[in-house]
Amino acid sequence: MSPVTRFVNAIILPVDGRREWFTGWLEVTDGVISGIGEGAPTQPCDPATTTVHDLDGAFLAPGFVSAHSHIYTGGMRGVAASSPLYAWVSDNGRMLAGADPDTMYWLSRAGAVDHLSAGVTSVYNFTQSRVVSVFDYETSTLRARSVHPVSFVTRQIDGVADSGIRFVTSVRLDDEQLPSDDAFAGFDAVMRHLGDSVAGEQNLGGSVYGAVQWSSAAVTAEREKWLMDRYGITNQAHFVETAEQIDIQQAKFDWYDEAGVLGEDFAFGHFVHPTARMIERVAESGSSVVWQPMSNGRLGSGVADIPTLLRRSVTVGIGVDDQSCTDLTDPFENMRTGLFTQRAVHSDAAVLTPTQVLHAHTLGAAQAIGVADRVGSLEVGKYGDVVVVDPKRPDTGPIWDPVATYVLACGQRNLRDVYVGGTRMWPAADELLDELRAQTHGRMIASAAKAGVHPAVIHPAAVPPAAVRPAAVD
Known part of the structure; x- marks a missing residue:
């Protein structure tokens, strides 16, 4: 008989686009949501195969999706605390240049467990390239600090997999720092390892770590497009993230556009300083945007114009980004930082709602990285990835608006349990x-x-x- 996990007596936030909340139950069978409804379940359960959790009025919500994370970075919290992006990138590179593949395994495993501890059950993970780099201000490119074997990347995959989190693996080509044959061979080796070593349920796919912001020629965009087509994978590129050298960054947008990269399989990470024409092309092409409000604030990068993107029907997801520039892997704080910053910048308390930021850190994030058929909302047929958040411990008062209480008043202190596929993953041993x-x-x-x-x-x-x-x- 298949194992069943049943949650009852819950305030359910399905994030399914049909209803914002209801009190009811949810059932997971063989790791997949097999039933959900209001009130109490009408079908009796088999006590031999079913584990029942009475949530006593706690929230049951989809596990958070981080659409943009660098999961190996938790050992560098507090580094370059008052530096902008490029100086911070260089400090990180210098500190990691001496790492070996097993170090990257442990940093990645720890980072993935940290994500789970925060309620993130699925993540788009930018692996640290085997070329560890610093930023060269004269050329606006990445300059290699150290070069490592392919196992420097594959061991990161192993570490994330061993945590139990679901993940997309994003890999940089490094076509400027390495001979092209070596760069492509390394990418191929990582994709093979991902397919061969990670269980299907955990492996949400491979992706290209878009690097045009750091590149000196349009051929990088063309090569990334070739990789997308070859493997049938997505691409997410850091782009116009910081005000530093913004004219140079904006000028590279056409490289992606002319290479045919824009579209439903492509996302711009950050997108803080786009031109009006760039926003127009993103909307026309169906590309997505992934927003990192906490790291954008920490690095002084700026405030992305999320309300304009949403008005243009652009899919917007949220990511927690680096643990070394967000410092807390905390989706609750990430949602609130984004919500409050947008309201302050626009002097408008209605410009963005709790419902919208919750969607962006769950289903919107899943849509932006191409995995919304499997995760991001509580619907029959999707993976049973849920968080239990208890507004009574510590108490948040009467619940006048469940979504508002969840987004505005709850946090890590209220996070009771994290389940992936119906299996409790946090707290950990x-x-x-x-x-x-x-x-x-x-x-x-x-x-x-x-x-x-x-x-x-x-x-x-x-x-x-x-x-x-x-x-x-x-």
Whole structure:
């Protein structure tokens, strides 16, 4: 008999476009939502195969989808705390240049578990390229700091997979930093590893890590289009994220447009400083935009004009971005930061609603990265990925508007449980968390030390003694 998980007595936020909330039940069979409805379920359950969770009036909502994450970055929180994007990118690159493939495994696994702990059950993950780079202001390109074997990327996939989260794997071609044959061969090897090593339910697909913002020639866009067609995959590109060198960034938009990349399989990450013509082409082409409100604020990148994009019927998703420039993998704070910033910039409390930002961090995010057929809302046939959020612990008061209470008043303090496919993934075992802490602290400290960077405070219980302050190397 198939295992069944049944949730009852819940305030359900389905994010299905039909109703905002209702009190009722939801059932997951073999990892997929098999039933959902108001009130109490009418069919009895088999106690031998069914686990019943009485939620006692807690919220049951879709697991959050982060449509834009760099999942390996949790060991660099607080770095470059007052720097803009390009300086921050370079500091990250210097600290990671000394890492090895196993370090990337542990950083990725820890980052994925951190996402799960925040209620993120599906993620678009930009892997760290095997070419670790810093930004060159003179050429507006990425300059290689260190070059690693393909396993530097494939071990990241292994780490994310071992966490239990669902994920899209985004891979950069590095056609400027590597000989073209080597770049394409490396991309092929990563895609093969992804297909061969990750279970179908977890593997939400591969994607191109769009790199035209960092490139010097239009051929990069043409090569990315070739990869999209070859593998039948999507592409998400960081674009016009920062006001730094904005004229140079905007001028590269036509490279993507002329290469035929724009369309339903393409998303612009950030898109903070587009021209009116760029917005027009995104709307015409059916491309999506992925918004990172917390990291845009932390890096001083600017405020994306989300209301205009929504009025133009552009699909907008939200991502939590880097754990080293958002610092908290917290979709609740991410939604609120975006909502409040938009209202403040526009001096209009109605310019964006709680319903809209919840949609953007769940179903909208899934739509933007091409996985809305499987995740992002509570509907029969989709994966049973849910979060249980209890507004009574700590208490948030009477619930006048369930969606408003969920978005505006709840947070990590109210997050009780996280399920992927009906299986409880968070809270996690203490033994796992202890190992992740030790591996992440020790390995990140060791990598950064090779660039002469050391933490101000070291927690002895979290760091293997051999990894503390190793000798720096040039």
